[in-house]
Amino acid sequence: MSHWKEFTKGLWERNPQLVVGVALCTTLATSTSLSNALWMTIAAICTLTGTGLIVSLLGRIMQPRVRLPIIMAVSVTLVTAVGFVIRAYQPEAYRSLGIYLPLIAVNCIILNRADQFARNNGVTAALLDGLGMGIGFGITLAVLAIVREFLGANAFFGRTVIPGFDQPRVMLLAPGAFIILGLMLWGMNSIRARGRKK
């Protein structure tokens, strides 16, 4: 597979949330605002690419029985380091993301990409795969966050969009997230089904 395809598959063809169906819990919880989505995406990209890079380097010398502990150690370390940096320079974002930031370490995308892809591929491919998956994850999260922030808080990046608009606040709560994510999954499946028919 070409490097370009390695990169783009996470954006559409193998999008983590809309196609593979992983990281949905994080997506639902941290899509209350675009700011949250942005910082969660940055943290996920750093962890995905970092874990992919290291696992790719260690891939050939890792015995199957120590694979999971090593992948976990690497992802936990990267998430912790990213968490310290976000806490220091973006304390509001750190507080908003709450427990979901450290939970990236055990996110299915990280384990899936490190164990299934990075371990068996070269450094460049692993880096591009991590970057593409991270950006794909971020795009879905951002779209969901834009819709929820607008409908639930009448805001875009924390700024009021339509003064006087009485927004349905339920969109900021879990039911709103489920409804919008469900619509996005429906749309994605419809487009993919149409593509297959052609």
Place this chain on the structure above:
Amino acid sequence: MRDSVGSAALVIAVISVCAVIIVQTHTLSEKVIVRRADEQRTRGLTQTLPGFTVGPAKKSAFGDFLYWEGLKKIDEKTTVRGFAFIARWKGPAGHRDVLVGIDEQGAVLGFSAEGSDGTSDWTDPLGGTAGGYFLLSRDIPVSTARDRGGVFLNRYDPSAPALEAMALMMSVNDGFSRLSREPGIPTPGTQGAAR
């Protein structure tokens, strides 16, 4: 056997490097985290005790909470004291910390949001809308708020600020009850809480 030794060595090496990275990142970020926390605390104290010269944090003789004492010179002969403390409103998903300033009679001089934890939907920082909505859906007995602080806020009022104010009052009254047991600190009244 050889494989086991190699695997163990690899795991130890990876974990050692990970530990060094975590320690180094923590060391580098800790200074910034502490500095920002100090700045936020100073801003909060300025807001909660306006015009007061606030001293260093003091530890309560009972329990485990901090408070600050401030002095304000009214004229040549009169100096008034003010106190600031952190009141915590606990929700099922986390808590909100509010820095509250009171005078010697217990009248509230100012509030400042200190922070919150828990999921962002449920305990987002003060001023957010989701937190207000969450409070709306909770069964908060009005009588409790009234008994504890002489405060009555319509729990069916859909406006988030009113509901947040109610949460604040509950926090404040919790803080009042703790402060009133502190030796040397006057028992706060409730007239200030209704402001």
